[in-house]
Amino acid sequence: MAKAYWIARVDVTDPERYKAYVAANGPAFAKYNGRFLVRGGPFDNPVGSARDRNVVIEFDSLEQARACYASPEYAAAIAARGDGAVIDLIIIGGYDGPQPGA
Numbered sequence: 831m832a833k834a835y836w837i838a839r840v841d842v843t844d845p846e847r848y849k850a851y852v853a854a855n856g857p858a859f860a861k862y863n864g865r866f867l868v869r870g871g872p873f874d875n876p877v878g879s880a881r882d883r884n885v886v887i888e889f890d891s892l893e894q895a896r897a898c899y900a901s902p903e904y905a906a907a908i909a910a911r912g913d914g915a916v917i918d919l920i921i922i923g924g925y926d927g928p929q930p931g932a
Contacts, residue, residue: 833888833924834895836864839881840917847914854910858903859887862894881918892923 842848858864868886889895898904899921 831891832926833890834892835867835889835922835924836885836887836895836899836919837922838885838887838917838919840883840885840915841881842883842915844912844914847910847912851907851911851914855904855907858898858901858907861901861903862898863890864888864895864898881916892921895921 859866864887866885867888868884870883870885873880873884887895889898
């Protein structure tokens with residue numbers, strides 16, 4: 831079964847509200863086995879637009895990724911964030927097929 835991912839691009843508009851969100855999102859990610867692969871950090875943006883912060887979270891399945899977003903635990907984290915950030919988020923299934931050169 832393919833993994834699944836949350837891919838988020840974030841502009842933090844209220845650092846204190848965003849800190850509250852970061853403190854509150856752990857229970858949802860733990861419950862659904864979400865693992866941070868990217869959590870901020872330096873990046874290049876050779877094409878297109880960017881936001882200040884990028885996050886990639888891996889889940890064991892698309893069902894888990896979707897359930898995490900719909901969970902009451904994550905709803906509490908969203909409430910803690912309030913209007914403290916502008917976020918683009920996609921939930922996407924991973925790929926298990928052949929790779930180039932294989």
